[in-house]
Amino acid sequence: MPRTPATASAHDSAEPSTPSSKPQRRIQSIEVGVRVLQALVEQRRALPLKELAALADMPPAKAHPYLVSFMSVGLVKQNPATSLYGLGPMALQMGLAALQQLDALTEASDEAVRLCTEADLSVALAVWGHLGPTVVRLDEPRYPLHVNLRVGTVMSVFNTITGRVFAAYLPEKMVRSVLEDEHRRVVGGASLAFDVPEVQQMLAEIRAAGMGRGLSQPQPGINTLSAPVFDADGKVALVLTVFGPQGVFAADIDGKEGQLLRTHAEAVSRRLGHDPGIKIQQ
Secondary structure, eight states: OOOOTTTOOOOEEEEESSTTSOEEEEEHHHHHHHHHHHHHHHHTSOBOHHHHHHHTTSOHHHHHHHHHHHHHTTSEEEOTTTOOEEEOHHHHHHHHHHHHHOOHHHHHHHHHHHHHHHHTSEEEEEEEETTEEEEEEEEOOSSOOOOSOOTTOBOOSSSSHHHHHHHHHSOHHHHHHHHHHHHHHHTOSOOOGGGOHHHHHHHHHHHHHTSEEESSOSSTTEEEEEEEEEOTTSOEEEEEEEEEETTTOOOOTTSHHHHHHHHHHHHHHHHTTOOTTSOOOO
16 A cells, blocks of 8 residues: 555664764654745745645645644644645744753854864854853864963953944843943943944944954954854844954955854854844844
């Protein structure tokens, strides 16, 4: 009796999960069916059967049984008035559960290692702590730099590129509070730096480029590029920074290293559920 995608437990295949492990069985029909769900996710709208099948690279007669099965478990729903297919309530519950399990640092760590290897530059991950931008991970290339930066280092808001990127995307009230505390600790008294037109222009330029750039700043002889990573709510979750010697690293936003940084930062944002189409909260 021939099997259909909706009724078959599917063709099993083997694929090693790690070089040292035994091959694991895969259910091929599930992998094929997921293409239908992926099309709905990517299009972000309800679709007619014909269009949905084309996006999933299968004929409508093959896509339909998958849709019937997915509707039975709530992953897909069909509008009775338009006959369009969309993601169902179970898909929403799964997405919310996945977001709750995400950890920004865990998701970013692998990308930081790859970025360090590909760019052959030092890479730092920083989060916004109660004292300001705080380094939580540091990956060094084959030839480490001798810089005054360690895990746990709290960086200046405006005197570091990482801090400026945070300031460009975080709510103004949050930045002002930390900036005032920093100014009192270092200089004493209140700070009006946030309101200076040059500072506002600098932050606007960072937002326009999607990245901050520093040449021989804050440390002489060291160039820096910093990019934000966003969560599912469009809030900056952390900042990914690459830095290296001025003689070999031009810190060109549109250069190879800048493109690598942007690619890896966007990859982490996607894993955190960020939709590039939503407005960034500031």
